[in-house]
Amino acid sequence: MILLKKSGFKAITKSPMVDRINDIAWQAHQGSVAAIIQVLNDKLTKSGVRIRAVFADGVLQLLCEAPQEEQLEQSSLVEQIQRILESIAPRNIRRIKINSRIVREQQLLWLTELERDDQLLWTQEITLAQPNVLKRLIKDIQEAQAEIGQTNLPDYSPLNNKIKQKKVSPVKLRSAFALCLLLSLGWIFYSQFGEQLKNLVQFDNKNSLATANTNEKESGVLSNSFNTGAANDSDDSFAAAVRLANQASAAGKVAKNSTQWLELAAMWQRASDLMKVVPPDHSRYQEAKIRTQLYKKYSEAAQKEADKSQ
Numbered sequence: 001m002i003l004l005k006k007s008g009f010k011a012i013t014k015s016p017m018v019d020r021i022n023d024i025a026w027q028a029h030q031g032s033v034a035a036i037i038q039v040l041n042d043k044l045t046k047s048g049v050r051i052r053a054v055f056a057d058g059v060l061q062l063l064c065e066a067p068q069e070e071q072l073e074q075s076s077l078v079e080q081i082q083r084i085l086e087s088i089a090p091r092n093i094r095r096i097k098i099n100s101r102i103v104r105e106q107q108l109l110w111l112t113e114l115e116r117d118d119q120l121l122w123t124q125e126i127t128l129a130q131p132n133v134l135k136r137l138i139k140d141i142q143e144a145q146a147e148i149g150q151t152n153l154p155d156y157s158p159l160n161n162k163i164k165q166k167k168v169s170p171v172k173l174r175s176a177f178a179l180c181l182l183l184s185l186g187w188i189f190y191s192q193f194g195e196q197l198k199n200l201v202q203f204d205n206k207n208s209l210a211t212a213n214t215n216e217k218e219s220g221v222l223s224n225s226f227n228t229g230a231a232n233d234s235d236d237s238f239a240a241a242v243r244l245a246n247q248a249s250a251a252g253k254v255a256k257n258s259t260q261w262l263e264l265a266a267m268w269q270r271a272s273d274l275m276k277v278v279p280p281d282h283s284r285y286q287e288a289k290i291r292t293q294l295y296k297k298y299s300e301a302a303q304k305e306a307d308k309s310q
Helices: 016-021 024-029 033-043 074-088 110-116 133-148 158-166 170-234 237-251 258-276 285-309
Strands: 002-005 008-011 050-056 059-066 095-102 122-127
Touching: 024 033, 024 074, 033 050, 033 059, 033 074, 059 074, 074 095, 074 122, 237 258, 237 285, 258 285
Parallel strands: 059 095
Antiparallel strands: 002 008, 050 059, 095 122
């Protein structure tokens, strides 16, 4: 049925609750004892078994009745009932007590009669398997969507279209509100902590300047050591090389950056070169040859450290 509303068309859909009233399986899943009885009786019609049920003290009491005892064979009947109930997965019902007897006339208080009835064929209590949580959640979501879902035709009313065009998009409103809120928070933060941030930046700048000055001083020590060694080249080359090596050894303890390691490598190389020019008639000529190779290795090691620091 279609109604004309404000010059637009809108479909009237059937309420989902009307369908739920007639959906016995859904009612049984929700835990309705009457619906569970109807489902069980429908499934067991061919076997000639009639089911009665009542939920008491957290247990679903079932009474199975049939004209003949053969129709109430325990193992097969219990298996059928358990399979049916687990397919229904009734809410908040897990413990089931199954009672059986030969059919009798209608008794309104049959549960009370069972407590003192000596004609029961057998009694067995079962526990339904817990349904898969994920599947149950998906099923509940689908059922909820089915309940609230409605199919409406679009409203083609010119008046409504004009009103919709004048409306501001909710997304734009939320974006504008979020921007204003962000600006407000930024202003509050700056007013509270602005001075502290300035002081912190100034403190960091001072520390950086002090570190730079320290590095310059250390580089100056290395340069002075190198220059001192070079100035003494005119003296005995062996003694000059030893002095330069001692200075390089001391400077190596404070070298940190690439520039300092390069200067240190040059000092060791200079010491090696001085040892190399020691004349053969020098009293320590053989030692000078050994030191030449040793200082060269030290120079290469310092060069590697410089490469690592870059």
